[in-house]
Each structure stands twice: as structure tokens, then as C-alpha cells.
Amino acid sequence: MGLIPREEAFFDLFEKLSEKLQTAARLLVDTTEHFDHLNDNAMRMERLEHDGDQVVHEIMARLSRTFITPLDREDIHRLASALDDVLDFIEATTEHFVIYKIREATPPARELAQVIAKQVEEIASMIAQLRKLEHKNISQHCIEINRLENQGDRILRGALADLFNNHNGASPLEVLKWRDLYEIMEAATDKGEDVADVFESIALKNA
Amino acid sequence: MGLIPREEAFFDLFEKLSEKLQTAARLLVDTTEHFDHLNDNAMRMERLEHDGDQVVHEIMARLSRTFITPLDREDIHRLASALDDVLDFIEATTEHFVIYKIREATPPARELAQVIAKQVEEIASMIAQLRKLEHKNISQHCIEINRLENQGDRILRGALADLFNNHNGASPLEVLKWRDLYEIMEAATDKGEDVADVFESIALKNA
Amino acid sequence: MGLIPREEAFFDLFEKLSEKLQTAARLLVDTTEHFDHLNDNAMRMERLEHDGDQVVHEIMARLSRTFITPLDREDIHRLASALDDVLDFIEATTEHFVIYKIREATPPARELAQVIAKQVEEIASMIAQLRKLEHKNISQHCIEINRLENQGDRILRGALADLFNNHNGASPLEVLKWRDLYEIMEAATDKGEDVADVFESIALKNA
Numbered sequence: 001m002g003l004i005p006r007e008e009a010f011f012d013l014f015e016k017l018s019e020k021l022q023t024a025a026r027l028l029v030d031t032t033e034h035f036d037h038l039n040d041n042a043m044r045m046e047r048l049e050h051d052g053d054q055v056v057h058e059i060m061a062r063l064s065r066t067f068i069t070p071l072d073r074e075d076i077h078r079l080a081s082a083l084d085d086v087l088d089f090i091e092a093t094t095e096h097f098v099i100y101k102i103r104e105a106t107p108p109a110r111e112l113a114q115v116i117a118k119q120v121e122e123i124a125s126m127i128a129q130l131r132k133l134e135h136k137n138i139s140q141h142c143i144e145i146n147r148l149e150n151q152g153d154r155i156l157r158g159a160l161a162d163l164f165n166n167h168n169g170a171s172p173l174e175v176l177k178w179r180d181l182y183e184i185m186e187a188a189t190d191k192g193e194d195v196a197d198v199f200e201s202i203a204l205k206n207a
Numbered sequence: 208m209g210l211i212p213r214e215e216a217f218f219d220l221f222e223k224l225s226e227k228l229q230t231a232a233r234l235l236v237d238t239t240e241h242f243d244h245l246n247d248n249a250m251r252m253e254r255l256e257h258d259g260d261q262v263v264h265e266i267m268a269r270l271s272r273t274f275i276t277p278l279d280r281e282d283i284h285r286l287a288s289a290l291d292d293v294l295d296f297i298e299a300t301t302e303h304f305v306i307y308k309i310r311e312a313t314p315p316a317r318e319l320a321q322v323i324a325k326q327v328e329e330i331a332s333m334i335a336q337l338r339k340l341e342h343k344n345i346s347q348h349c350i351e352i353n354r355l356e357n358q359g360d361r362i363l364r365g366a367l368a369d370l371f372n373n374h375n376g377a378s379p380l381e382v383l384k385w386r387d388l389y390e391i392m393e394a395a396t397d398k399g400e401d402v403a404d405v406f407e408s409i410a411l412k413n414a
Numbered sequence: 415m416g417l418i419p420r421e422e423a424f425f426d427l428f429e430k431l432s433e434k435l436q437t438a439a440r441l442l443v444d445t446t447e448h449f450d451h452l453n454d455n456a457m458r459m460e461r462l463e464h465d466g467d468q469v470v471h472e473i474m475a476r477l478s479r480t481f482i483t484p485l486d487r488e489d490i491h492r493l494a495s496a497l498d499d500v501l502d503f504i505e506a507t508t509e510h511f512v513i514y515k516i517r518e519a520t521p522p523a524r525e526l527a528q529v530i531a532k533q534v535e536e537i538a539s540m541i542a543q544l545r546k547l548e549h550k551n552i553s554q555h556c557i558e559i560n561r562l563e564n565q566g567d568r569i570l571r572g573a574l575a576d577l578f579n580n581h582n583g584a585s586p587l588e589v590l591k592w593r594d595l596y597e598i599m600e601a602a603t604d605k606g607e608d609v610a611d612v613f614e615s616i617a618l619k620n621a
């Protein structure tokens with residue numbers, strides 16, 4: 001197996017994508033904590049999402065040209081798609097803050113941003129280990145990502161119950177806006193779980 | 208071919224998942240007919256959904272470790288995912304009854320629960336035949352599942368038209384809640400159709 | 415390679431599906447421009463969508479029976495699914511015009527219908543080239559499809575901002591209806607981008 005050339009470029013590209021994702025997650029937290037940064041952050045986020053698309057495109061193009069890949073083709077495809085999805089939902093959050101002319105982040109929005117950022121840190125740790133195929137801590141990171149997804153789900157349920165039942169005079173349109181926002185943010189954590197699933201599958205094959 | 212060891216465990220796991228699904232579908236019907244059972248049923252449903260996740264996880268883990276599988280790897284993956292999706296949408300229904308503090312099931316909600324339960328019975332019949340690869344009745348079950356999906360779609364369309372156009376003084380938030388509920392229930396029947404698609408594909412390959 | 419029989423039938427089926435898609439896209443544009451055609455057009459659309467399902471079903475059935483395929487199995491599967499999704503969202507648009515008892519298309523709805531129709535023309539050009547594997551213009555068509563998807567996204571963002579913030583006395587239910595409609599139409603353009611992705615992948619493999 002030592003004679004088969006490794007396609008190191010895939011790992012470089014995943015690390016590049018992971019950096020975009022970390023920057024995006026930090027921008028999201030910053031936005032929910034300093035809402036006056038929204039317009040600047042949303043513009044930077046749009047560029048990050050665009051840069052991420054380019055990296056995913058490079059991964060897919062390279063996959064089509066490469067005969068022997070360092071990981072299963074299907075896993076490379078699924079991993080790139082899942083990382084791209086997390087980034088897309090993070091970007092969609094700031095985009096919807098702008099479209100819906102939101103003026104302040106609510107407590108559940110701030111909590112969900114923290115959950116997303118923590119998941120992204122776990123993802124970044126796993127991507128850093130991908131190259132060396134040191135899978136020893138993968139299952140711990142996956143457990144943590146799943147725990148965070150459950151936490152995101154509980155925050156969403158609480159926020160929706162509160163929004164629909166004790167809406168404190170908020171108009172139906174305000175309810176509709178926040179419902180969209182919470183669901184977009186929770187969808188980001190679902191996609192984080194998809195990333196963990198791919199890593200688990202990679203780790204099992206190399207156990 | 209007789210010398211290749213069969214991985215009987217996959218069939219055991221699919222039967223286990225099918226049982227969880229049948230129990231969940233019956234709980235959903237019970238909930239729409241006896242709405243005072245909601246809180247108890249929702250808690251049982253959450254456990255069922257969690258148990259189902261565990262079984263799916265076992266299937267995927269086994270798939271990663273197994274070289275020769277009794278069905279195409281892709282079909283095992285797709286079947287497990289599709290069954291999991293049906294269970295997820297059934298659970299999401301009772302969950303949303305709770306979150307939205309619904310007090311009574313409407314007629315379309317009761318009808319949709321019946322459609323889902325009938326689809327799940329068809330699915331269970333097909334899974335029972337999977338082990339013996341007796342595919343003779345597969346296409347009949349698939350036709351029935353597709354017919355039920357069409358019926359679910361008609362119930363949804365009628366319910367939405369009624370909800371948005373003759374809403375009898377229901378508030379916009381009530382409309383929004385029921386729209387979500389009907390769409391979640393109809394999504395369960397769409398996922399039932401995905402299950403049928405996988406079975407058709409398996410049957411064709413073994414024709 | 416010349417001895418391997420080509421499965422020309424796949425190309426015939428994709429061309430058939432492409433024709434259904436083009437007819438549907440033209441019907442959608444006609445509906446948004448002549449809204450009194452809605453009921454007739456919605457019935458024709460339902461038949462087109464049903465016919466499209468049949469063709470997709472034939473493609474999948476043939477894929478299960480065919481050992482050597484003229485394109486990668488995965489690409490045939492993904493292409494058929496993505497084309498089917500575009501058709502489904504086009505049909506869902508006229509269906510929701512009916513369910514929601516819409517009386518007139520708005521300017522963004524007309525613009526989105528045009529964007530969808532232009533994407534479908536690009537898709538039809540690529541499918542016409544599929545048989546001869548003349549992939550020379552694929553990347554140009556893909557760039558155009560992606561540009562149209564971006565345009566669709568900008569129309570959606572503008573329409574949502576307008577709808578939620580300057581709703582000119584529209585009731586919350588009207589806002590909810592149009593939000594659904596714009597998102598369904600924009601989803602059609604996302605699926606058009608998925609079609610382009612499959613073509614790019616096919617072109618790269620045959621470069």
C-alpha cells in the first residue's frame with residue numbers, strides 16, 4: 001500500500017474548508033452578541049460562504065479526476081457536502097437577520113450560536129486528525145457533537161413553545177420570522193451531526 | 208454463492224427497526240383518537256425514536272465492518288435511512304402537538320395518522336419478506352404505499368385550502384401551527400414512499 | 415470498449431424527461447403571465463408531473479436491470495432524481511397557486527418563473543448533448559445555470575424583505591402564502607443547480 005500515491009491535496013482542501021467554517025461560526029457568535037456588527041458581519045459571511053463553495057467545488061472536481069483516493073470516494077463526497085451544509089445554514093442565519101430586519105438577538109438565538117460554534121470546534125479537531133488517520137479520539141468528538149445537537153434541539157423546542165404560546169404581544173409576522181431563524185440555526189446543528197456520522201463511518205472502516 | 212456467509216444480523220436489525228416503527232405508528236393513531244393520552248404518548252414516542260436511532264446506528268456500524276452484505280450496501284444504507292426518516296416524522300408530529308399546545312386532533316390529522324399507520328403495515332410486511340428474498344408481493348405492497356402517499360397528499364391539499372381560506376376565525380398563529388403539523392404528517396408518507404422505492408430497487412435486482 | 419453495448423435507451427428516456435420539463439416550465443411562465451389560465455394549466459401540470467414520475471421510474475427500473483451503463487450508475491441516478499425534483503417544484507408552484515386561492519401573480523413570481531424557464535432551457539441543451547458525449551459547452555451551460563440560481567436567490571431575498579417589512583396591509587396569512595410560493599419557486603432553481611452539478615461531474619470524468 002506504501003507505493004500508492006496519497007492524494008494529500010484532499011486533506012489540504014478539507015483543512016481550508018474547516019478554517020472557513022470556524023471563521024463563520026465565530027462571526028455568528030459575534031453577531032448575536034454585538035448585533036450592531038450585523039451588516040458588516042453578514043457581508044463577510046457571504047464571502048466566506050462563497051469561498052467555501054469554491055473549496056467544495058475543488059474537492060468534487062479533484063474527486064472526479066482522481067483514481068485512488070485517501071478515503072472512500074463516497075466519504076469524501078459526503079464529508080464535503082455536510083461541511084458545506086453547515087456553512088450554508090450559518091450564512092443563512094445572518095442573511096435572515098438582515099432580510100427580516102431583526103434588531104436584537106434573543107436569548108435562544110445567542111444560545112444556538114454558541115452550540116453551533118462548539119460543534120464547529122469539534123469538527124475542526126476531527127479534520128485536523130484526518131490526515132494522520134489518528135482516529136483514537138473520533139468517537140469522543142462524535143459523542144460531543146451529538147450531545148450538542150440534542151442541546152440545540154431542546155433550545156429550539158423551548159423557544160418555539162415560548163414563541164407560539166407566550167408571545168408577549170409579538171405580531172404573527174414576528175413569530176414567523178423567529179420561528180424561521182430558530183429552525184435555520186437548529187438545522188445547522190443537524191448538519192453538524194451529519195459531519196459526525198461521516199467521521200464515524202471513516203473511523204469504523206479504519207479500525 | 209452458497210459458500211458466502213450471509214449476514215443474517217442485518218435482517219434481525221431491520222425487523223427490530225420495523226417493530227419500533229409499527230409501535231410508533233399505532234401510538235400516533237391512538238394520540239389522534241384519544242388526545243388526553245398526548246403527554247404519555249409523546250414521552251413513549253421520544254423513547255421509540257431514540258431506540259430507532261440506536262438500531263440505525265448498529266446497522267450503519269455493521270455495514271462499515273462487513274465486506275459481503277446480503278443486500279447491496281447502498282440499499283441497506285438507503286433502507287435504514289428511509290425507515291429512520293419515517294420514524295422521525297412520526298415522532299415530530301407528537302412532539303409538535305406538545306410544543307404547539309394543541310388541544311384536539313382535527314379530522315385531517317386523524318385521517319393522516321391512519322394513512323401513516325397503513326403505510327407502516329405495508330412496510331412491515333415487506334421487511335418480513337426481506338430475509339427469504341421472497342419478492343413476489345413486493346410490487347403490490349409498493350403500489351399500495353404509493354396509493355396511500357397520494358391519499359395523504361390529497362388530505363394535505365384539502366386541509367391547507369380549508370385552513371387558509373375558511374379558517375373560521377382561527378388566528379394566524381393557529382393556522383401556522385396546523386400547517387406545520389399537516390406538512391410534517393404528509394412528509395412521513397413521502398418517506399414511506401422512499402422506503403417503497405428501495406424495496407422496488409431490491410426486488411428488481413433479484414428478479 | 416467498442417464491443418460493449420451502449421444502453422441508448424437511457425438517453426431516449428432523459429430526452430423524454432427533458433421535454434416534460436420544458437413543457438412544464440413554459441406552462442409556469444404562461445400561468446404567471448395569464449393568471450386566468452391557472453386552473454387549466456394546473457391540471458395539465460399535474461399530468462406532466464405524473465408523466466415525469468413514470469419516466470423516472472423507467473430510468474430507475476432500467477438501471478437495476480442493466481449491468482453496463484453508458485454513464486456512471488450514480489450519475490444516472492442523481493441526474494434522474496435532480497430533473498424530477500425540478501419538475502416537482504414547478505408543479506408544486508401551480509398547485510399552491512390553486513390551494514392558496516391566489517388571484518394574481520406578483521412581479522417577483524413572474525421573474526422567478528422566467529429564471530426557472532431559462533434554467534430549464536440550459537438543462538435541455540445539455541441533455542441534447544449527452545448522447546454524443548460532446549461535453550465542450552457543458553461548463554458554459556453550468557455557469558449560466560449557476561448565475562440564474564444566484565439571480566433567483568436575489569429575487570427571493572428582495573421579495574421576502576418586501577413582504578415582511580413593507581407588506582402594505584397584507585394580512586399575515588397572505589404573507590405566509592407568498593413566502594411559501596417564493597420559497598418553492600426558488601427551490602426549483604436550487605434543484606436546477608443540482609442538475610448542473612451532475613453534468614459537471616459527468617464532463618470531468620470524460621474530459
